[in-house]
Amino acid sequence: MxxxxxxxxxxxxxxxxxxxxxxxxxxxxxxxxxxxxxxxxxxxxxxxxxxxxxxxxxxxxxxxxxxxxxxxxxxxxxxxxxxxxxxxxxxxxxxxxxxxxxxxxxxxxxxxxxxxxxxxxxxxxxxxxxxxxxxxxxxxxxxxxxxxxxFAYEMPSEMSFGALVPENIRLSNPNHPYCVVLHATSRDSKLWRQGNWRELMTKLHESGGYTVYLPWGNAQELARAQELADGLPYVRVCEKMNLLQAAALLDGAQCVAGVDTGLLHLANALDKPLVGIYTDTDPQKTGVQQSAKARNIGGVGQMPETEEVYRLLLECMAAQQTGCQGEEK
CATH class of the missing domain: 3.40.50.2000 (Glycogen Phosphorylase B;)
Incomplete structure (x- = not known):
């Protein structure tokens, strides 16, 4: 067929x-x-x-x-x-x-x-x-x-995105280990405060020595990324990337934190530990597929606190590590 x-x-x-x-x-x-x-x-x-x-x-x-x-x-x-x-x-x-x-x-x-x-x-x-x-x-x-x-079949009980980044799409010498922050979204009402992002990136670096990468898609998002990275030597503003390059960046990350944006769902499809931050949309409708290593926080008219996002990220990364150890056994 x-x-x-x-x-x-x-x-x-x-x-x-x-x-x-x-x-x-x-x-x-x-x-x-x-x-x-x-x-x-x-x-x-x-x-x-x-x-x-x-x-x-x-x-x-x-x-x-x-x-x-x-x-x-x-x-x-x-x-x-x-x-x-x-x-x-x-x-x-x-x-x-x-x-x-x-x-x-x-x-x-x-x-x-x-x-x-x-x-x-x-x-x-x-x-x-x-x-x-x-x-x-x-x-x-x-x-x-x-x-x-x-297609006339019974839907399987288990769900899998099945997404795989092609082997020939790899980034040149990223600083490992690293995390990705998806700070950009389609409208300003869905943004998280810059102060929150800077606090979160600092916590990630201090706790795990992570470099933090900031992708962007247009001039406004580039300017915001540069402001977020200002004075933080462990934060890197990405070069302009296409979708496959962005997928490769996400695929290599230890964790991903992001607002309501398509790249957050892409990270979810790549089975990465992540936290989706919602400030003006309902995560029940637009959130990621939740699991032990993928969580949503916030909602319409809410501004999640840095500590709570950080705690959830640590839980998601721990769940990823536990799963990896289970597979090795």
Whole structure:
């Protein structure tokens, strides 16, 4: 069986789909799975070894240039390449009009959420077969339940993201051991106080001798990272990185602390000890998948204290160490 998964964006949405791909790999290894996603997030799809091929949709760029002939030629080339793959069916796990329409480009039956389950009920009218998945559930669980119905298997009891950073994507000489602080997020209301970050980074360095790395994505985030690092010789501002390089940085970290951002979910997918810090969003809806080594703290209108975040980080790192020792035995 050959199938195309449509999950276009955003980073968190793609990451929350990885456990469903892991289920499929475990229960239906006979399936050849391809993935159609936005070009800016293609590296997330490439992190799962079960994904045979990633197809790129450039809608965010194309919609700004719809009057240009080159845009329609590019859309035509994508349609032709998808049809040449001769998929058995397409699964649209996003449930939006912007995903349902590209899903039909492959020219084969399309499966997806029914009108009661999809984020945009109208999307269901473009599907050949639909499935009910209760709204209000965790995004990871919703994806897993949809996959189980679409590919006709019983959902495994254990969950795994299954993300692996390619061996050829490694950073040049990072200072080990190190931790990563994800200080940047999509809006200022979700930020943690700079004083809190500086206190936390100092505690991490003094307790474990850790170097602390600060990634960034734009000029404003770079300026904030430089302010956070000012006067702290054990804090390093990263160079500009792409998603795979960021994944490699996270993969090598002893622990990760971050606000509500896509890279925090990426660290979660890489099974790193981490604490998610929430100040203006509900971690029940947007938090990481919690475990002994991954915890959420805070919530709407809350500003977690440094000591509590630090204590949780130590607990998560201890859980990681205990797990590693168990595996060695």
């Amino acid at each position: 050959k199938a195309l998964l449509v999950r276009l964006s955003s980073m968190g949405d793609l990451i929350h789909t990885l456990p469903a791909v892991s289920d499929l790999a475990r229960v239906r290894p006979d399936v050849e799975l391809h993935w159609l996603c936005e070009e800016g997030f293609a590296d997330i799809a490439r992190l799962h070894p079960f994904v045979r091929k990633v197809h790129i949709l450039s809608w965010r760029r194309w919609r700004k240039e719809l009057a240009k002939r080159a845009t329609w030629q590019a859309i035509g080339r994508l349609k032709s390449s998808l049809r040449q793959e001769r998929f058995d069916f397409v699964l649209d796990s996003q449930g939006l009009l912007k995903s349902a329409l590209p899903a039909r480009m492959a020219g084969v039956p399309v499966k997806g959420l029914d009108k009661r389950s999809a984020r945009e009920g109208l999307a269901a009218f473009f599907y050949t077969q639909t499935f009910f998945v209760q709204k209000g559930q965790d995004a990871v669980l919703r994806n897993r339940l949809l996959f189980a119905q679409a």
